[in-house]
Amino acid sequence: MSVVNARRNAVNFDDSFVRDVIKFGGADLKVCMQCSICTVVCPLSPDSNPFPRKEMIWSQWGLKENLLRDPDIWMCQECGECSKQCPRNAKPGSVMTALRTVTVSHYSWPRFMGRAFRNWWFLPVFTLVPIVLFILVYYAFKLSIPASGPVYFSSFIPYNLVDAAGIIVGIFAIFSLGYGSWRYYREISAENKSRKKFIPSAASTLATVLLHTRFSKCISNHNRYYSHILIFYGFIALLLATFIGALEIHVFGFRHLLLFGVQNIIGDLGLILILPGILIAVVNRASSKVPKKETYYDWYFLALLALVVITGFALELLRAADSVSAYYVYASHLILVFMLIAYSPYSKFAHVFYRFFALTYLESIGRIPTQEIA
Ligand code: SF4
Ligand code: SF4
Numbered sequence: 313m314s315v316v317n318a319r320r321n322a323v324n325f326d327d328s329f330v331r332d333v334i335k336f337g338g339a340d341l342k343v344c345m346q347c348s349i350c351t352v353v354c355p356l357s358p359d360s361n362p363f364p365r366k367e368m369i370w371s372q373w374g375l376k377e378n379l380l381r382d383p384d385i386w387m388c389q390e391c392g393e394c395s396k397q398c399p400r401n402a403k404p405g406s407v408m409t410a411l412r413t414v415t416v417s418h419y420s421w422p423r424f425m426g427r428a429f430r431n432w433w434f435l436p437v438f439t440l441v442p443i444v445l446f447i448l449v450y451y452a453f454k455l456s457i458p459a460s461g462p463v464y465f466s467s468f469i470p471y472n473l474v475d476a477a478g479i480i481v482g483i484f485a486i487f488s489l490g491y492g493s494w495r496y497y498r499e500i501s502a503e504n505k506s507r508k509k510f511i512p513s514a515a516s517t518l519a520t521v522l523l524h525t526r527f528s529k530c531i532s533n534h535n536r537y538y539s540h541i542l543i544f545y546g547f548i549a550l551l552l553a554t555f556i557g558a559l560e561i562h563v564f565g566f567r568h569l570l571l572f573g574v575q576n577i578i579g580d581l582g583l584i585l586i587l588p589g590i591l592i593a594v595v596n597r598a599s600s601k602v603p604k605k606e607t608y609y610d611w612y613f614l615a616l617l618a619l620v621v622i623t624g625f626a627l628e629l630l631r632a633a634d635s636v637s638a639y640y641v642y643a644s645h646l647i648l649v650f651m652l653i654a655y656s657p658y659s660k661f662a663h664v665f666y667r668f669f670a671l672t673y674l675e676s677i678g679r680i681p682t683q684e685i686a
Contacts, residue, residue, distance in 0.1 A: 325373060325374040325375070326374045326375075326376035327374055329374050329376035329379070329414070330371065330372075330374040332410075332414050333371050333379075333407065333410045333411060333414055334410075335410075335607075336409075336410040336413040336414060336430060336607055336609060337403075337406040337407065337409045337410035337413065337604075337605045337606070337607055337610075338371060338403070338406060338407040338410040338411075338605070339403075339406075339605050340400075340401060340402045340403050340406075340605070341368060341371050341372060341402055341403075341404075341407045342372060342402075343400045343401065343402045344368040344369070344372065344398075344400055344402040344404070345399075345400055346365060346368070346369055347399060347400075348365045349394075349397050349398060349399060350364050350365055350368070350394035350395075350397065350398055350404040351363065351364065351365045351366075351394075353393050353394055353397045354388075354393060354394050355391070355393065355529050355530060355531055356387050356388065356389060356391075356526060356529060356530070357387070358387075358679060358680075361384075363384040363385070363387065363388065363408070364388065364394055364404040364405070364407065364408050365404075366384075367379065367382065367384070367385065367404070367407060367408060367411060368402065368404055368407060370382070371407055371411070379411055379414075379415070380414075380415055380418055380419075380499070381499055381500050381502075381503075382411070382500075383500045383670035383671075383673055383674050383679075384674075385408055385411045385412050385415065385670075386412065386666060386667040386670035386671060386674075387526075387670075387671070387674065387680070388405070388408040389526055389527050389529075389530050389536075390405060390408070390409055390533075390536065391405070391530035391531065391532045391533045391536070391602075392405045392532050392533050392600070392602030392603075392604060393405075393530070393531055393532040393533075393602075395602055395603045395604060396532060396601070396602055396603065398603075401603055403603050403604060403605055405602070405604065406603075406604050406605040409610070410605075412663060412666070413430055413607075413609055415496070415666065416492070416658070416662050416663065416666055417429070417430050417658065419492045419493070419495050419496040419499070419666075420488065420492040420657055420658050420662065421487075421488050421491045421492045421495070421657070422488075425488075425655075425657075425658055426492075426657075426658045429609075429655060429658035429659070430609050430658070431608075432608035435608075435612075438651065438655060439651065442647045442650040442651055442654070443647055445650075446643065446646070446647055449473070449477075453470075453473060455468060455469055456468075457636065457639045457640075458636070458639070459636065460636065461634075462634050463630070463631045463634050463635070463636070463638045463639070464568045465568075465631075465638075465639070465642050466567070466568055468639045468642065468643075469642075469646075471561045471562075474646065475558055475561075475562070477650075478554075478653075481650060481653050481654045482653060484654065485653050485654060485656050485657055488657035489656065489657045489662055489665050490665070492657055492662070492665075492666075493662070493665040493666050493668070493669045494669070496666055496669060496670070497669035497670075497672070497673060500669075500670060500673055501673050501676075509676075510672065510676065513672045513673070513675045513676035514668075514672045516672075516675050517668055517671045517672040517675055518668070520671065521664070521667075521668060521671075524537060524540060524541050524544070526671075527540060527541075532602060533596070533600065533602055535592055535595075535596040536593070536596060538589070538592055539589045539590070539592035539593035539596060540589070540593075541589075542585045542586065542588055542589030542592070543585070543586055543589035543590065543593070543617070545585055546581075546582045546583065546584070546585030546586030546587075546589060547582065547586065547617075548582075549578055549579070549581050549582030549585060550579060550582035550583070550586070552578055552582075553575050553576070553578040553579030553582060554575075554579075556574055556575040556578060557575040557579075560573065560574075560575055576628070579624070580628075583621050583624055583625055586617065586621050587621055590614060590617060590618045590621070593614055594614070609659075609660070610660070612659055612660070613659040613660040613661055614660075616648065616651055616652055616659075617652065619648050620645065620648045620649055620652055623641055623644050623645040623648060624645060626641050627641040627642050627645055
């Protein structure tokens with residue numbers, strides 16, 4: 313065995329890792345008695361080396377190295393069937409969620425951001441950053457809110473300024489997300505070399521993500537499938553609307569974004585999809601019979617997205633009514649959008665990327681059959 317493999321296979325108990333898993337949802341993991349009922353009832357667990365029983369014992373033993381390189385945690389879709397059936401109420405589904413949270417914060421770049429972000433007491437700091445930046449920009453560029461007249465957001469903040477800020481924050485988020493999840497992929501694929509090439513496996517995985525195929529296999533908590541798919545496609549519509557808006561201004565030379573233009577119609581469609589998705593998710597969580605430990609981290613992305621959608625709707629209505637308050641809502645909306653994009657590498661949004669890379673790897677080694685993915 314090489315020195316590298318010896319290091320990889322070493323059994324090192326890490327107490328701080330166990331504390332993290334407990335803190336982020338795995339509070340009851342120590343009562344697990346390894347009966348394996350959870351692995352039997354899980355609709356997504358494979359026959360060989362199944363989950364989540366092994367993750368339960370690894371977590372109890374603090375086997376950080378194993379868990380941080382365990383792609384199986386991303387095969388779990390958080391349906392909660394295992395937690396419902398667990399005779400010890402150890403909530404294995406919540407432990408799997410906690411492991412994903414800890415994994416993302418471990419691989420995220422820069423790591424201190426990932427670690428800080430999962431703690432609610434850093435939220436005021438993360439909220440203050442865009443507010444302070446906005447105030448600085450406001451005074452540096454001598455911006456002012458028009459006192460009356462038709463509402464055009466560009467007469468408050470020039471589109472060039474908004475787009476420049478969007479590009480800078482977007483590049484940071486894409487780099488951070490890409491680097492973190494790619495680092496994770498390299499780590500999980502280091503020992504067991506893939507049989508297939510990355511691209512074909514990634515293409516199959518992309519199909520499963522777009523169609524939510526694995527999600528639909530869950531027996532329990534099926535409403536999560538609907539909320540997830542609505543939010544997912546609503547989010548894509550919002551991204552598309554932003555892109556079209558930038559084209560209209562910078563390529564087609566529009567002076568203002570039209571109230572009933574293509575960009576707005578697609579944006580509205582996104583909002584119409586996301587809002588019921590969020591409502592289903594909230595009602596589902598509030599009324600769920602599945603035993604579950606929820607944390608601030610589980611709610612952050614959903615709550616922020618809800619605020620972005622609500623301010624988005626509000627500023628459109630206020631703009632249509634030519635109300636000056638539209639400018640204030642617009643400023644709040646921009647701050648919220650900044651938070652959504654800039655902190656996406658550390659929030660639940662990042663899970664889409666980590667899950668994608670993990671499932672791609674699992675498909676490439678044959679742990680997830682291709683026909684199941686596609
Ligand atoms: S988590 Fe529950 S069901 Fe799973 S092995 Fe432990 S005690 Fe059994
Ligand atoms: S939450 Fe659902 S998918 Fe995840 S391990 Fe439990 S039964 Fe399996």
